[in-house]
Amino acid sequence: MNDLAVLIPFLIFGIVMTGTPGPxxxxxxxxxxxxxxxxxxxxxxxxxxxxxLQLAVVGSGLGAVFEKIPGFHTVLSVSGAAYILWLAWKIATSGPLQINVEQRPPMGLLGGAAFQWINPKAWALSISAAATYVPAQNHILNLCIAAAILTALSVPCVGAWAVGGVAFRRILSHPTYALAFNSFMALVLVLATMPAILRLSS
Known part of the structure; x- marks a missing residue:
């Protein structure tokens, strides 16, 4: 990953994939x-x-498992789609924000990490990155570097969405605005996931 002709496109790819709407x-x-x-x-x-972690695992040979057990890929895609549809429903029906009520995040550190294994967009990201941007020469070293870069990129790109959430906080205590926002985010969740599922299933 010391070749700028590979590194710069990979950085752009990582920013776009982790910073755009998705689950x-x-x-x-x-x-x-x-x-x-x-x-x-x-x-x-x-x-x-x-x-x-998913990029590292996929790049180091999970593709061989998919070749040996073709149905495993489909099971992951269907399970991920079902969970995300459930998550979209929970978001759509979550109601207005109760600012004075103590609330817990939907997931923590381990939950966020584990969620990637049923997240179709994350699978599309990992498979595409491993196949396109990780050089075959010194493959394991380059794969570890790519995984570290993607992890570092993800923190600000994903974290920016938390800032956006805070910006919306005040209006989300109003039931009408909350319903519109929650419904819109549920729709975004589904629409952003479907193309990745279709690519993974093809």
Whole structure:
């Protein structure tokens, strides 16, 4: 990963994939609105660590498992889709923000990391990155570097969505605005996930 011709496109790819709407960022936005930036940071760090770990595992040979057990790939895709649809429903029906009520983040460090294994967008990111940006020469070293870079990129790119959530906090205590926001975020969650599921299933 010391070749700028590979490194710069990989950085752009990582920023776009981790910073654009998807299941991770939808959860972080909602969590930021409900519990604030600092209490959402364990979730953000868990997501970042999970993304880096997934890239390392995928790049080091999980693809061979998919080739030997073709149905395993489909099971992961279907399970991930079902969970995300449930999560979208929970967000859509979560109601207005109760500012004076102590609330817990939807996930912590371990939950955020584990969520990547059923997150279709994370799978698309890991598979694409491992296949496209990790050189075959010194593969394991380059893979570890790429995973570390992706982890570091994910913290600010995903964390920015927690800041956005805080910006929306005040209006989310109004039932009408909350319903519109929650419904919109649930829709974004589903729409951002479907293309990744379709790519992984094809």
């Amino acid at each position: 991770n960022n939808a959860m972080v936005l909602v969590s930021g609105a409900r519990v604030g930036i600092w209490r959402t940071m364990p979730l953000v760090c868990g997501i970042a660590l999970g993304i880096g």
